[in-house]
Amino acid sequence: MDNYRKFSEIVYGVEKETTNSGNVIKYKGAKYLVIDTIDTDKDTLGYEHELRSNSMQAMTVAEIKDEYKSYKDSKLKEIKGYPQSVINQNLTIVYAGTKSWQDWKTNFREIGFNDKHQAGAFQSALTYASQIERQYSPEAGYTINTTGHSLGGAEAIYVAVLKGYNAITYGAAGSGLTDEQIKNYKGQIINFYDTSDAVTSSFVTGGQGKIPFYSFGVDNYSGVIVGWVKKTFGHDLDMFEIDDAGNYIDKFGDIAVYSDGHGGVAIEQTILAQQILENKNRIRGLETYDGTNPETLAEINRLKKENKWLQEQLKQFNQLNELRVSLTASGGGLSSNERIYLEDSQALAVVKVAASQFDVAMEECLHIYKKVMQELQEDWENGLQLIQRHTPELSYAEMREAMDQVQCTKQTMVDQDLEYFQKKFSKINRIRTSFVQLTQQITAKINELVQRDQELANQLKGALT
Numbered sequence: 001m002d003n004y005r006k007f008s009e010i011v012y013g014v015e016k017e018t019t020n021s022g023n024v025i026k027y028k029g030a031k032y033l034v035i036d037t038i039d040t041d042k043d044t045l046g047y048e049h050e051l052r053s054n055s056m057q058a059m060t061v062a063e064i065k066d067e068y069k070s071y072k073d074s075k076l077k078e079i080k081g082y083p084q085s086v087i088n089q090n091l092t093i094v095y096a097g098t099k100s101w102q103d104w105k106t107n108f109r110e111i112g113f114n115d116k117h118q119a120g121a122f123q124s125a126l127t128y129a130s131q132i133e134r135q136y137s138p139e140a141g142y143t144i145n146t147t148g149h150s151l152g153g154a155e156a157i158y159v160a161v162l163k164g165y166n167a168i169t170y171g172a173a174g175s176g177l178t179d180e181q182i183k184n185y186k187g188q189i190i191n192f193y194d195t196s197d198a199v200t201s202s203f204v205t206g207g208q209g210k211i212p213f214y215s216f217g218v219d220n221y222s223g224v225i226v227g228w229v230k231k232t233f234g235h236d237l238d239m240f241e242i243d244d245a246g247n248y249i250d251k252f253g254d255i256a257v258y259s260d261g262h263g264g265v266a267i268e269q270t271i272l273a274q275q276i277l278e279n280k281n282r283i284r285g286l287e288t289y290d291g292t293n294p295e296t297l298a299e300i301n302r303l304k305k306e307n308k309w310l311q312e313q314l315k316q317f318n319q320l321n322e323l324r325v326s327l328t329a330s331g332g333g334l335s336s337n338e339r340i341y342l343e344d345s346q347a348l349a350v351v352k353v354a355a356s357q358f359d360v361a362m363e364e365c366l367h368i369y370k371k372v373m374q375e376l377q378e379d380w381e382n383g384l385q386l387i388q389r390h391t392p393e394l395s396y397a398e399m400r401e402a403m404d405q406v407q408c409t410k411q412t413m414v415d416q417d418l419e420y421f422q423k424k425f426s427k428i429n430r431i432r433t434s435f436v437q438l439t440q441q442i443t444a445k446i447n448e449l450v451q452r453d454q455e456l457a458n459q460l461k462g463a464l465t
Contacts, residue, residue: 001259003027004168005192007061008149009237011094014039014057016433025061026072029244030317031069033076035083035091036132040124048133056121056155057096060132062087089142093129093159097150097171122176125155129163146174149237154192157213159255161185168265171197171235189213190265192248192257196221196234216270218248219277230374241382250277258318266321268434272314279303279310306368310359311430320438355439365428369421380414 006027013019014037025032037059038045040052068076068086129144136142145166146156153172160167161177167189170322195217220239243249248257256277258269283303290296391399403409 001168001257001263001265002240002248003030003032003254003263004094004147005031005170005237005240007059007092007094007147008097008170009151011057011059011148011152014059014096015041015055019059021059022073022077024064025074031084032061033064033087034059034061035087036135038128040121044123045127054121054124056124056128057153058093058128058155059126059136060091060093062089062091064088077294084136089136089140091132091136091142091144093132093144093145093146093156095125095148095152095159103111103169105283117415121151122155122158125159126162127160127168129165133163133395150235157189159192160187160189170191170237174256190267192232192240193217194221194239194291195219196231197239214265214267214270214307216257216265218273219250219252219281222251227366252280260321267318268431269314269317271431272310272317275424275427276310276314278305279307288303302368302372306365309361309364309368313358313365313435316355316358316361317431317435317438320435320442323442341401355435358435364427366425369424369428376414376417380410383413390404 007023010019010025012112019034019037021034021037023034025034037043038057040054040056042051044051062083064076065084065088068079071079071086076082129146133144136144142161145168146160147168147170148154148156149170149172151173153169154175156167156169157172157175157340158177159165160182164185164187166187169189169191171193172191191213196219218240220241223233223239241249243255245262246259247255250256254277255273257268258266260266283300286296286300387399387403388396391402393399394402
C-alpha cells in the first residue's frame with residue numbers, strides 16, 4: 001500500500017530529470033521499473049509536434065518479475081523483449097503534484113474554477129494515460145491504475161474515473177468531475193490525507209470535500225506549529241507513518257488505515273478503524289473539557305462501550321483476512337506438506353467462531369445506536385413538555401416560534417444527530433454484507449483445496465459435514 005506514496009514522492013524527480021525511464025525503484029523488498037516518463041514542458045505527447053507546456057509530469061511504473069529481481073539494473077535492459085518481458089502486467093501511472101507557478105495556475109483555473117480546457121494539465125494527464133494504454137493494452141492482459149499527491153492526486157482521480165481505472169491518492173485536490181461521470185464509474189478510488197492538512201481542505205482545492213469516494217484521514221499533527229508549517233501545513237507526504245505490517249498509524253500509534261496484505265487497502269477494517277478513532281478523539285475532548293459532568297461521563301461510557309464492540313468486529317475481520325491470505329499463498333494452492341494454517345478442522349472452526357462473534361459484536365453496536373436514537377426522541381418530547389410547563393402564558397405555536405428564533409428546533413436538536421447515527425447503521429450493515437461474503441469465500445476456498453489435496457482432505461475429514 002505504501003508503495004503508492006513512495007511513487008508519489010519519486011515522480012517529482014521527473015521535472016528535475018532525476019527520475020527517468022529505465023530507473024529501478026527499490027522499496028520494502030520489492031523492485032519496480034520506471035517504464036515511461038513525461039514532462040509536457042519538455043516532451044510532446046503521442047504524435048503531437050508541439051509542446052503543451054502546462055507543467056504536467058508523470059511516470060509509469062510496474063513491478064519487476066520475481067525471476068529478474070536479482071538482476072543488476074544494467075542487465076535488465078539486455079533481456080529480450082525489455083521492458084515488457086521483465087515486468088508484471090499491473091501498471092501504475094503516477095502524476096506529480098504542485099511544484100511550479102504553472103502548477104498553481106492549474107490549481108486555480110482547472111480545480112478552483114473547474115475549467116478543464118483542452119490545453120490544460122488534466123487533459124494532458126488523460127491523453128498520457130491513453131498513450132500508455134495503447135502501448136500496454138487491456139487486450140494484451142495489462143491493467144492500469146493511477147496515483148499521485150496533491151494536484152497529481154486530483155489528476156489521478158480524474159483519469160481513473162474517465163478511463164475506468166482504480167486509484168490510490170494522497171492529499172488529493174478536487175478533481176472537478178460531474179455527477180454523471182461519477183455515477184457511471186465502477187472502479188475504486190481511495191484518498192489518504194492528514195487531518196491537519198490545510199491545503200486539501202482549503203477553499204480553492206477542497207480535496208476532502210470534493211472527492212466522493214473513500215477518503216481516510218490520519219492524525220499525525222504533533223502540535224508543534226513550526227514543524228507543521230515546514231511540512232506545508234500538514235500537506236507533505238512524510239506526514240504518513242507505517243507500522244511493521246504496512247498499516248498507516250496515527251500519532252498515538254493506533255492503526256488508521258489497514259493494509260490488505262496484497263499492496264492494497266482493507267476497506268471494511270479501515271472503516272471500522274476510522275470510527276474507533278473518531279470515538280477516541282471525542283472521548284479525549286470530553287475528558288479534557290468536561291470530564292466530571294454526569295452527562296459527559298455517560299457519553300464517554302457509551303463511546304467506550306461502542307468501541308469495545310467495534311474492536312471485536314475488527315478483530316474477527318482481521319482474523320479471517322489472515323486466513324484468506326494463508327489460503328491463497330503459494331500461487332493459490334496448498335501442497336501436501338505446506339498445510340498453511342490448516343490443521344485438522346481448525347480453519348473451518350475459525351470461520352464459524354469468527355462469524356458468531358462478529359454477529360454478537362454487531363448486534364451490540366446496533367443496540368447502542370438504537371438506544372441513543374430512542375433517547376434523542378424521548379429527550380426532545382420531554383424537553384417540549386418542560387418548556388410548556390414553564391411558559392404557561394404562551395400557546396404551543398408561540399412557544400415553538402420562540403424556540404425556532406434561538407435555533408432550538410427538532411432539526412438541530414434531534415434530526416442532525418439521528419442522521420449521524422443512521423449513517424453508522426448503514427456502515428454496519430454494509431460491513432455485515434462484506435463479512436458474510438468473506439466467510440463464504442473462505443469456506444469455498446477450503447472446499448476447493450480439500451478436493452485438490454487428498455492428504456488435506458484426510459486431515460479435514462468430517463469437518464465439512
